[in-house]
Amino acid sequence: MSLEKVIEGRTPLLVPEARTESGPGKKQGRVFYNHQMAFNRDVSVMFFAHPEMRIGRALDAMAATGARAVRIMNEARPQTEFHINDWEPEAYDVIRQNIALNELEGCVARNEDLRCLLAKEKFDYIDLDPFGTPVPFLHPAIQALRRNGVLAITATDTAPLAGTHAKKCVRRYQARPLRCVFGHEAGLRILIGYVARQAAMFDRGVEPLLCFYADHYMRLYLRMPETAESADLTLEKLGYLRFDRETHERETSKDWSKGASGPFWLGSIHDPAFVKGLNLIEGLAQPNRCKKYLDLWQNEIDVPYFYENNELSSEIGCSPLKLERLLEGMAEIGKVSKTHFSPTGFKSDQPYAKVRERYIQMHEGR
Numbered sequence: 001m002s003l004e005k006v007i008e009g010r011t012p013l014l015v016p017e018a019r020t021e022s023g024p025g026k027k028q029g030r031v032f033y034n035h036q037m038a039f040n041r042d043v044s045v046m047f048f049a050h051p052e053m054r055i056g057r058a059l060d061a062m063a064a065t066g067a068r069a070v071r072i073m074n075e076a077r078p079q080t081e082f083h084i085n086d087w088e089p090e091a092y093d094v095i096r097q098n099i100a101l102n103e104l105e106g107c108v109a110r111n112e113d114l115r116c117l118l119a120k121e122k123f124d125y126i127d128l129d130p131f132g133t134p135v136p137f138l139h140p141a142i143q144a145l146r147r148n149g150v151l152a153i154t155a156t157d158t159a160p161l162a163g164t165h166a167k168k169c170v171r172r173y174q175a176r177p178l179r180c181v182f183g184h185e186a187g188l189r190i191l192i193g194y195v196a197r198q199a200a201m202f203d204r205g206v207e208p209l210l211c212f213y214a215d216h217y218m219r220l221y222l223r224m225p226e227t228a229e230s231a232d233l234t235l236e237k238l239g240y241l242r243f244d245r246e247t248h249e250r251e252t253s254k255d256w257s258k259g260a261s262g263p264f265w266l267g268s269i270h271d272p273a274f275v276k277g278l279n280l281i282e283g284l285a286q287p288n289r290c291k292k293y294l295d296l297w298q299n300e301i302d303v304p305y306f307y308e309n310n311e312l313s314s315e316i317g318c319s320p321l322k323l324e325r326l327l328e329g330m331a332e333i334g335k336v337s338k339t340h341f342s343p344t345g346f347k348s349d350q351p352y353a354k355v356r357e358r359y360i361q362m363h364e365g366r
């Protein structure tokens with residue numbers, strides 16, 4: 001396999017010459033690298049550079065070239081022993097070369113099926129980055145996480161989660177998805193809810209530090225305390241969502257009733273104090289995008305769905321309002337914010353009927 005040197009962020013990396021150039025990435029050859037995921041790895045670098053993040057023993061369980069962990073160790077410089085694993089022997093070889101190229105101490109290349117590795121060893125941080133769904137790897141990862149450890153998960157199976165393949169979502173996540181304007185947020189909440197239900201089986205809770213949707217994937221950073229109380233508290237944050245296609249009203253409930261979708265995670269998707277402490281560090285691969293998302297995450301209000309500007313304009317039969325003007329006007333009736341899920345969406349703590357009424361008033365210049 002021929003390799004070439006690229007620079008991602010501040011890190012030189014050896015990656016296969018033949019590789020994925022766009023989209024979620026398909027496997028091409030035996031070692032995978034997708035430079036479109038550089039933003040996802042930028043966020044990992046910021047995560048490890050967080051002033052309150054102390055992780056002793058970490059595992060990049062599905063590392064391919066090792067790009068994520070090698071960048072974290074080179075750019076965030078945490079006091080962490082990072083195990084960088086892939087079951088493909090050729091990937092293991094590239095991981096070793098990337099550790100050497102960056103002259104990193106504290107990195108250990110591994111070449112195992114992650115399920116075997118996780119049956120033997122425990123970690124404070126485990127990163128799962130599969131092709132598609134993380135479901136087959138969740139139980140081993142949850143059980144191998146040390147008390148209060150962090151589980152990071154990427155899921156690229158957004159079509160089932162967001163309701164395009166509803167039956168697959170029911171089979172895989174045992175949850176009924178919602179195909180609607182806020183379907184990607186609903187999908188992210190199905191994924192967190194699913195992890196929470198699996199964690200509870202092992203007396204573990206789930207505390208989202210940062211969870212987001214971008215491009216073609218969902219990404220979760222979850223702290224997982226290990227007590228029965230935290231598992232019980234976590235389960236209390238699950239519930240159902242109903243979207244009325246006639247009235248556009250969204251409604252949450254603790255219990256299932258006919259026509260409701262879920263179960264969903266209805267708690268916060270970010271820890272506000274943690275997200276406030278995330279800093280834009282020097283030399284990231286996509287600094288402007290990171291700055292934009294940091295701002296969105298730090299200001300996003302805690303409501304489990306959002307509204308779309310053109311949902312309102314086309315339902316009312318008028319032209320869409322300018323987003324900044326819309327936010328100003330909606331602030332007069334309640335809490336409002338932009339949302340990272342959609343550049344044309346917004347969150348409000350008010351019901352659709354109130355938002356609609358205010359939208360019409362704004363159109364009339366009030």
Ligand SMILES: C[S@@+](CC[C@H](N)C(=O)[O-])C[C@H]1O[C@@H](n2cnc3c(N)ncnc32)[C@H](O)[C@@H]1O
Pocket residue numbers: 031032033034037041061062063064065066067068085086087088091112113114115129130131
């Ligand atoms: C999407 S790629 C990971 C990309 C990588 N994290 C990055 O940022 O470039 C998924 C990787 O998981 C590896 N993998 C799949 N199943 C595995 C298993 N059971 N144990 C270890 N590695 C596995 C594959 O060989 C592949 O390299």
